[in-house]
Amino acid sequence: MSSDSTRGAGGQEYAWEVRKPGAESLKSAMRHFPSGVTVLTTGKGERAEGMTANAVISVSLEPPLMLVSVHKEARIHARLKEEGYYAINVLADDQEGLSRLFASPERSSGLSAVNSLGGEYGDTGAPLASGALVAIECKLEEIYPGGDHDLFLGRVVSVRIGDTRKGPLVYHEGGYPGLKSAPAPGESGAFVDSVRGFDARLNRARKRRR
Numbered sequence: 001m002s003s004d005s006t007r008g009a010g011g012q013e014y015a016w017e018v019r020k021p022g023a024e025s026l027k028s029a030m031r032h033f034p035s036g037v038t039v040l041t042t043g044k045g046e047r048a049e050g051m052t053a054n055a056v057i058s059v060s061l062e063p064p065l066m067l068v069s070v071h072k073e074a075r076i077h078a079r080l081k082e083e084g085y086y087a088i089n090v091l092a093d094d095q096e097g098l099s100r101l102f103a104s105p106e107r108s109s110g111l112s113a114v115n116s117l118g119g120e121y122g123d124t125g126a127p128l129a130s131g132a133l134v135a136i137e138c139k140l141e142e143i144y145p146g147g148d149h150d151l152f153l154g155r156v157v158s159v160r161i162g163d164t165r166k167g168p169l170v171y172h173e174g175g176y177p178g179l180k181s182a183p184a185p186g187e188s189g190a191f192v193d194s195v196r197g198f199d200a201r202l203n204r205a206r207k208r209r210r
């Protein structure tokens with residue numbers, strides 16, 4: 001197999017389509033990277049702002065740190081800097097409407113945004129999305145430059161788990177395909193291995209602290 005070919009469906013040789021690096025090729029590539037979907041929120045009452053975001057990373061466990069990448073011109077950008085805290089609301093599979101609403105430039109800010117999320121607030125004062133799978137609240141620690149985005153690193157100060165019997169909302173190829181039912185953990189070797197690796201690292205870190 002040459003460096004210009006890879007393995008395609010059925011294990012057959014398949015030609016890579018090599019594209020010039022840039023915004024368009026990166027967008028086309030990342031369409032194939034499925035992700036969960038969150039609504040990032042900050043601010044109370046009339047100061048509330050929310051935005052659909054999937055550029056979210058769990059960076060560190062000890063200390064617990066989360067990172068979210070926000071376009072410099074997004075409405076929530078300035079508000080995050082002013083408020084210094086945020087909530088990452090991980091959407092459930094019945095919340096596609098919220099994802100679409102909070103990705104729309106025509107959406108409302110302030111109380112009307114809070115109401116469309118269900119009217120709840122977290123400990124930091126950030127609006128929560130009622131019915132979300134998970135809501136993680138962070139206090140802003142650092143802002144790092146990332147091209148046309150800024151990276152907001154926050155220390156986790158509150159974790160809420162909702163009704164996880166619902167599945168996650170998934171974004172893939174510009175749509176919301178829904179998850180096909182996954183095999184139970186006991187049946188999937190790769191999944192079990194990755195969880196074991198994660199647990200082993202956590203245990204090593206705990207032992208070092210003792």
Ligand SMILES: Cc1cc2nc3c(=O)[nH]c(=O)nc-3n(C[C@H](O)[C@H](O)[C@H](O)COP(=O)(O)O)c2cc1C
Pocket residue numbers: 037051052053054055056069070071073074075076099102103104105106149171
């Ligand atoms: C599934 C999905 C994920 C997104 N993730 C992000 C993200 O992580 N960061 C970001 O800045 N914009 C992201 N966006 C785009 C914003 O939600 C959208 O552009 C929003 O309108 C920008 O805010 P503005 O209207 O205040 O400019 C995402 C959009 C969608 C549909």
